Amino acid sequence: MTDVAIIGIGIHPFGRTEGVSGQDQGIYAAREALKDAGVDWSDLEFAYGGSAAAGAADSMVSKMGLTGLQFINVANGCATGGSALQSAYMAIKSGAFDIGIAVGFDKHERGAFRVDSPDWYGKTGLALTTQFFGMKIQKYMSDYGISDDTLIKVAEKAFRNGSLNPKAWRKQPLSYDEIKNSPMLSHPLRKYQFCSPAEGGAAIIMCKASMAKKYTSTPLYLKAAVVRTRRYGSFEVFTKGQAIDQAESPTVDASKAAYEMAGVGPEDIDVAQLQDTEAGAEIMHMSENGLCKDGDQEEMIQTGATEITGNLPVNTDGGCIANGEPIGASGLRQVHEICIQLRGEGEKRQAPGDLRTGYSHVYGAPGLSAVTIIQR
Amino acid sequence: MTKNSGVSIDKTLFDWPSDSPHLKGSKCSDCEAVTFPTQDGCPRCCGTNMEKIPLNTKGTLWSWTVQGFLPKSPPYAGPETLENFKPYGVGYIELDGQVRVESRLTESDPEKLEIGMPMELVFHKFIEDEEGNDVIAFAFAPIDGE
Numbered sequence: 001m002t003d004v005a006i007i008g009i010g011i012h013p014f015g016r017t018e019g020v021s022g023q024d025q026g027i028y029a030a031r032e033a034l035k036d037a038g039v040d041w042s043d044l045e046f047a048y049g050g051s052a053a054a055g056a057a058d059s060m061v062s063k064m065g066l067t068g069l070q071f072i073n074v075a076n077g078c079a080t081g082g083s084a085l086q087s088a089y090m091a092i093k094s095g096a097f098d099i100g101i102a103v104g105f106d107k108h109e110r111g112a113f114r115v116d117s118p119d120w121y122g123k124t125g126l127a128l129t130t131q132f133f134g135m136k137i138q139k140y141m142s143d144y145g146i147s148d149d150t151l152i153k154v155a156e157k158a159f160r161n162g163s164l165n166p167k168a169w170r171k172q173p174l175s176y177d178e179i180k181n182s183p184m185l186s187h188p189l190r191k192y193q194f195c196s197p198a199e200g201g202a203a204i205i206m207c208k209a210s211m212a213k214k215y216t217s218t219p220l221y222l223k224a225a226v227v228r229t230r231r232y233g234s235f236e237v238f239t240k241g242q243a244i245d246q247a248e249s250p251t252v253d254a255s256k257a258a259y260e261m262a263g264v265g266p267e268d269i270d271v272a273q274l275q276d277t278e279a280g281a282e283i284m285h286m287s288e289n290g291l292c293k294d295g296d297q298e299e300m301i302q303t304g305a306t307e308i309t310g311n312l313p314v315n316t317d318g319g320c321i322a323n324g325e326p327i328g329a330s331g332l333r334q335v336h337e338i339c340i341q342l343r344g345e346g347e348k349r350q351a352p353g354d355l356r357t358g359y360s361h362v363y364g365a366p367g368l369s370a371v372t373i374i375q376r
Numbered sequence: 377m378t379k380n381s382g383v384s385i386d387k388t389l390f391d392w393p394s395d396s397p398h399l400k401g402s403k404c405s406d407c408e409a410v411t412f413p414t415q416d417g418c419p420r421c422c423g424t425n426m427e428k429i430p431l432n433t434k435g436t437l438w439s440w441t442v443q444g445f446l447p448k449s450p451p452y453a454g455p456e457t458l459e460n461f462k463p464y465g466v467g468y469i470e471l472d473g474q475v476r477v478e479s480r481l482t483e484s485d486p487e488k489l490e491i492g493m494p495m496e497l498v499f500h501k502f503i504e505d506e507e508g509n510d511v512i513a514f515a516f517a518p519i520d521g522e
Contacts, residue, residue: 114448120386122451124502124513125443126478131466142439143493169420184463187442187486188513230449241401241412242438242468242476243419 004092005212005219006374008037008205009339012105014171014323016091017062020099022054022199024106027063029201029329033101035089037215039206043176044205046070046100050080052327054107054259069100078277080187081331082227082370083363085204089225089372092208099207106326108197121240129277129365130194132237134186137280139235140325141188147175148188154279155179155213155321161308162322164349170322171197185294193279198324202332204339220342223262223373228254230367237365249371251288251361259290262373264357266290269373271351272312273334273360276319281363286314289361289371313351335372342376382510385502392512397499398433399407399514401475410475424433431470433497440467440481440489453505469516470494480510482517494519 008031014040020028024280026049034041041064049057049071058071076275084102091097117127137232140146158174162168174192182191222374230236234246272291276282283297292300300306306314315321315335320330338358340346358374384392390399402414405427409420416426446452446461456462465481467489482498483489495516502513 111448112445115518117451120389120513123453124385124480125447125452125464126466126480127451128443128447131441133442135439135466136470139439139491183444185444187444189441226520240478241410242478243409244470244476245409246422253507303394334427376466 002093002095003209004089004206004222005209006037006204006206006339007132007212007215007219008033009336010034010036010203011167011333011336012201014200014326014329014333017199022051022105022201023060025107025199025201026051026057026103026203026329027060027201029105029203030060030064030103033203033205039099039205039215041065042067044069044100045110046088046091047103047254048072048074048084048100049103050074050076050082050084050328051105053109054105054328057103057105057328060103070218076227076368077364077366078275078325078327079331079362079364079368079370081202081333082360082372083331085332085335085372086225086227086370087145088204088206089222091194092206097206098211098280101203101205102142102332103201103203104328104330104332105201106328107199108326111197113197127238129188129237130186131277133281134189136235137278137284138188140280144296145296150186150283150298150301151193151279152176152179153205154276154282157307158276158315158319159192160277161316161349162318165317165322168318168322169324170318180248188375189278189280193321195277195320195323198326200323200326200329202329202336203319204271204335206331218343220339221375223264224258225370225372226254226258226261226366227370228257234367236367241353249345250367251285251363251371254369254371255361258371258373262375264373268357269312269359270353270355271316271338271358272314273319273337274314275320275361275363276315277325277363279321282314282319285361289359308349308351315330316346316349316351331360331370334360334362336372338374342374382501382512383505385511385513391515392499397497399431399497401429401431403429412475412477431474431477433514434493435471435516437467437489437491437493437495438468438470438476439491440465442466442484442486447493448452453503465489467516480513488518
């Protein structure tokens with residue numbers, strides 16, 4: 001089977017852009033990616049696209065150009081972007097297509113995600129994603145000795161990194177005390193430790209590896225793209241009755257499969273993007289992705305290991321906390337940032353050293369994860 | 377409130393009124409996996425031989441949080457307003473040998489909630505329906521003195 005190269009990346013600034021539709025933010029990102037790759041929309045053979053709240057992604061063809069390409073809409077919760085990327089990866093890997101795009105965009109209303117749960121579960125005030133994240137980290141802190149102080153430091157890092165990223169939503173660093181004194185939304189998690197639904201667009205253009213040098217002298221290679229859903233016994237969002245049997249999370253499954261596919265191990269990862277729906281998620285996803293043992297995060301974060309200048313920079317662009325979460329685009333933003341870092345184009349937020357291998361992970365409701373491994 | 381007034385918020389969860397109120401679950405006849413609420417397919421062995429069982433009314437707190445803001449409505453149907461909203465506890469209660477049930481808690485003070493503490497099932501009036509009936513919902517409460 002052929003290898004897959006990433007030859008173009010594009011992003012529309014995340015956050016709130018009044019007067020610009022979600023779709024237009026996706027179109028902006030797609031055109032940026034085309035420009036970056038040096039190809040035309042008419043060169044693309046296929047597209048996988050996703051949007052949760054801003055209309056069907058494929059309707060963008062009316063503005064991009066009606067070329068007749070295969071365009072498939074993807075909907076996989078917060079992992080929509082990662083799922084679009086995985087679909088594009090398979091399309092090329094299989095040999096069916098030579099060149100195509102994964103694109104995502106969104107535009108959400110303000111406040112926490114409104115969950116479509118008209119039954120007793122939503123009526124009685126249980127169907128909130130924020131509660132799940134609060135309960136998962138509450139249990140994890142109790143089991144593995146993660147401190148409240150460390151949770152605050154993760155959010156502090158997110159805003160600090162966001163302040164170095166011109167495309168981020170939150171560009172103001174927040175102090176430790178501002179985070180600590182923000183309202184408690186879902187104990188132990190405060191307002192400034194959560195990401196918010198937002199707006200944005202992102203696009204990635206891929207082709208078969210043997211063609212890549214035609215477009216760029218510095219292609220990146222997508223070595224693995226994996227999606228896994230929850231198994232019986234893993235603790236997931238919107239679980240009314242949780243099995244007493246414990247199973248690994250879909251992140252663990254996707255991560256292991258991705259390392260195997262790429263032929264690398266956690267020790268090879270130079271820079272990572274991990275789903276940080278809130279500060280606790282980043283901590284738990286470090287171990288679920290094999291990047292440390294359960295409980296090691298406490299010392300790693302306290303000693304700065306996950307800072308841009310640390311041994312394992314995590315969420316160098318500010319992550320979901322500083323960028324917000326437009327569902328269709330979020331997973332592709334993560335991949336975009338890994339590409340930026342591997343190309344050495346991170347400017348103020350560039351991680352130092354000879355970065356060769358990057359890792360991205362996105363988690364979505366009701367319990368699925370998408371992982372990619374990218375190499376220079 | 378007497379046990380003879382009100383209606384269940386969802387009869388698939390529990391009957392009301394009842395002489396022995398309890399939550400309903402299902403158990404796989406093949407692999408013994410227990411679910412809440414009831415369902416007709418087994419999430420563990422993929423079989424379809426699920427039987428309805430009563431769930432235990434006591435258990436221990438597996439994890440918890442406190443809902444600190446008024447949930448969006450819809451879907452939330454509670455009676456509070458932005459002005460009078462008070463945070464409420466939410467947790468998973470492990471029912472020994474069965475399943476962990478997600479539930480509202482009667483306790484909302486983080487200082488009084490602790491993983492592993494014993495809890496028991498209680499029922500309370502949640503709202504009134506259009507006909508003026510009390511709509512009864514379930515919650516779990518710390519067991520006093522334990």
